[in-house]
Amino acid sequence: MPQLTLYFLQASRSIRVAWLLEELGLDYEVKFADRENGAAPKWMKEEAGGLGKFPTLKDGDLLLYESGNITEYLCDTYDKEHRLLPAVGDPKRYAVLQWVHAAEATYALHALAILYCRWFQKDGDVTTTEEGLSGNVRKDMALLNSSLTRSQGKFLFGDEVTAADTMMEFVADFVFARGLGTKGQTWPRVEQYVMDCQAMPTWQKAQKKTGHKL
Ligand SMILES: N[C@@H](CCC(=O)N[C@@H](CS)C(=O)NCC(=O)O)C(=O)O
Structure with a gap:
């Protein structure tokens, strides 16, 4: 089982995180949902918690929200060569x-x-x-x-x-x-x-x- 799970809402910013995960060559599971009346379905909001907005990323026990924050987290944790985000201080x-x-x-x-x-x-x-x-x-x-x-x-x-x-x-x-x-x-x-x-x-x-x- 991959430890990374991406809660992916259709037609949303979730593609940012999926693309970044592919750039980093990481294995991840996708939990996908179509919108219901324009919004994310209840099961997805309940599982993800927080503001109930997507993308949401689960890494082990850690739940992360906000595409920009998820981006910084993934780069700082997994982009050891600083290919996608240069090091602190640069x-x-x-x-x-x-x-x-x-x-x-x-x-x-x-x-x-x-x-x-x-x-x-x-x-x-x-x-x-x-x-x-x-x-x-x-x-x-x-x-x-x-x-x-x-x-x-x-x-x-x-x-x-x-x-x-x-x-x-x-x-x-x-x-x-x-x-x-x-x-x-x-x-x-x-x-x-x-x-x-x-x-x-x-x-x-x-x-x-x-x-x-x-
Ligand atoms: N600033 C947040 C925005 C997240 C957000 O608003 N996502 C929308 C889709 S793009 C959403 O989850 N909408 C579903 C809903 O409100 O039920 C981010 O960058 O991740």
Whole structure:
């Protein structure tokens, strides 16, 4: 029995952790669930505990939440060569972590504000609200586009995947897939980036093993 269990909710950030586990070459069990009325099913929330949000990772007796925290934990515990996340004290670590955290605290925050409006705003003009919120998403995507253009390779830090990419790929794909604040605009370098990430054998393996789709 593998000691690592990934609670994987369909169409979610869970793919970040599956891809990272594949990059690290770790064996893991997937406990998969489709959404029920948009949310995670009760059995999954009960088993995982915490906020009942996914991805959740179990390593032995340890339960871990938050994709960024799980990323740091897995890299610090299993990435002994610091391939995906440089060592403590190395300035490059903080450049990579900047993207790990921005993926949730900036990119997902801005994109989800729009999705939640679509879901929950009952009165007033959703289009005007969405228009107002889309400025943040467009600035975020422009920064990602220019950072990728400056990179010496396919990914955020050259031609090797880092934790920055295992975190950022999902949110870029999600923004495009749901048209969150894009207003029809495209960012060609970001579109290419999503394709390059998804062409990685490790991403493909994670997708096959979990059945992830947006
Ligand atoms: N900041 C958290 C977000 C986790 C989260 O909100 N996950 C959503 C799916 S992407 C979820 O579990 N939703 C199911 C529910 O609320 O029932 C992370 O990065 O892991």
